[in-house]
């Protein structure tokens with residue numbers, strides 16, 4: 001990461017939530033480093049700062065282990081988007097999203113966007129076994145819908161199997177869509193006025209890259225209004241220097257906590 005990026009201030013926050021072992025860290029690695037590598041179970045949380053056009057987006061990876069559960073709502077505070085992640089081969093991981101993780105999003109922004117993501121699709125779906133990766137992470141920023149579509153790689157005629165073995169898919173796309181509907185009801189949102197389930201329920205593979213760019217870049221485009229609103233609010237109500245107000249003329253040095 002370039003030195004200057006350490007100084008960049010995030011405009012907006014996206015949080016990955018979900019049970020341990022579903023592949024949250026692997027999804028972030030796949031998107032940011034373009035590879036699938038060995039992971040260790042996450043402790044606490046960590047974030048990656050992504051430059052998306054002129055905007056800085058922080059993507060938070062959180063720990064799924066029960067012992068870190070209490071930290072979840074802290075990580076979600078002020079989030080513009082939350083990625084609720086499950087493992088398509090593990091029904092319980094979908095159930096956990098509702099039982100354990102949904103309530104953590106109470107601290108997210110009131111207009112937070114939700115994606116329901118079934119990872120490890122390479123284990124159940126031949127089309128997800130095809131490697132889908134470009135060499136470099138896009139920094140182009142917001143694109144038109146037609147550009148996004150044409151940027152999706154076309155799978156070759158016959159997919160190359162990674163293992164030859166397919167596992168039983170325990171969670172279907174319909175199960176995820178149903179969860180998304182319950183999530184909207186939990187949030188008190190009108191289904192018709194919200195982003196449609198078909199657009200917000202993804203199946204991905206961190207192992208092959210299947211749908212990973214599409215997931216993150218769809219969310220980046222969707223959080224743009226939040227970024228613009230925040231920037232406008234900051235313009236309208238700039239920070240007041242209390243020392244100046246007192247007329248001392250002495251300026252305090254601000255520091256980041």
Ligand SMILES: Nc1nc2c(ncn2[C@@H]2O[C@H](COP(=O)(O)OP(=O)(O)OP(=O)(O)O)[C@@H](O)[C@H]2O)c(=O)[nH]1
Pocket residue numbers: 018019020021022023024025026027037038039040041042043062063064065119120121122123204205206207208
């Ligand atoms: N086949 C396959 N395995 C995956 C995929 N994503 C992750 N894994 C494997 O699943 C295991 C857990 O992956 P992690 O990314 O560490 O999972 P996590 O959700 O970050 O787990 P915690 O940090 O404990 O919450 C690792 O052994 C990964 O190699 C995937 O898309 N396909």
Ligand SMILES: [Mg+2]
Pocket residue numbers: 024025026039040041042061062063064
């Ligand atoms: Mg992890």
